[in-house]
Amino acid sequence: MQSAVSPSAPPFPQTHDGTRPFVALARELGTLREHPLAARGPAGEALSSHSLWRGPTDAARVLVLLSGTHGVEGLAGSAIQQDLLQRLRSDLLPLPPDTALLLVHLLNPWGCAWLRRCDAEGIDLNRNFVDFNAPLPVNPGYAKLRETLLSEDARARATALAAYADTHGRTALEIAISGGQYQDPAGPFYGGAAPAHGRQLVEALIRDHALAGRQLAVIDLHTGLGPYGYGEIICDHELDSDGTRTAQRWYGDAVTLPLAGTSSSVPKTGLLDYAWHAIMDHRSCFVTLEFGTFSTDTLFDVLLQDHRLHQHGVPDWQAAATQTVKHAMRHHFCPASPQWQELVLFRARQVIRLALAGLQHDGAST
């Protein structure tokens, strides 16, 4: 049976190497910049983020599409970005007038190469956008659960997490684990002690392209949370804010709000969103486009296996135990299922189209 999205759509990359066609394609379509990283991949290979600008330098409106904020999730993010480039190349998606496109490919290429969510410093880039000159946020629930989370005893872990959820509620459990923590570099959802490479890159791109003051639609591509194959549009702007109203105007009632408890995602500290919120006007918004795969319990389980594997340093990449964990990471964050991949491309195309239409509509009405 043919895919409804595109009969010739290539399968999603299953390794960092598989994302490389983005670079050649992007070079054809605009101004491509390479942002190299000091850290290397498992085979000693060099790693880089890339940014592509297409459209007028001084465009009033910019669609920004980010991938690989959480390294391994960049496999699917790269596929979406490559799909967009192919549609631009074949004129299936003309950019509207006075509108530019900024694609940032693999904000955390190290995590993509090592099939991890965090970067080489163990930092979850999406918890790193805090003020490091102020006291760091405290997550008391994480401190209580830390030992359990990294324990090898799966049964004891399940019992302890269930007990925590019974006492404090399921949302409190998820905030304790995934809300963000700033004490434990080996643990999951660690926000870091200083701005990460990916944060510095985002801040440089905002400056270099003079994005403050333009009308912006920012979409950050993620996977691994929520219903299988569904692309949830998560909005972390304040509830009563122009950003939330803009997201709802552009994307409709499907927009979910962690602060209102309507999202698969619980409220978090240090989100990448905040760097963009700070420069946005009232006709701009930032959304996370999160593609679900398997359950949240599976997400925690797979991720904790990966943190246990890396807790004493870089593991032997070829070892069977390493490959078992990495296979589970890849399967959770980028299933090799054609059905899942088709759902992802279908929804991504829809959300990109809505973002461009929203930019045009709001841009024309003011």
Ligand SMILES: [Zn+2]
């Ligand atoms: Zn993510």
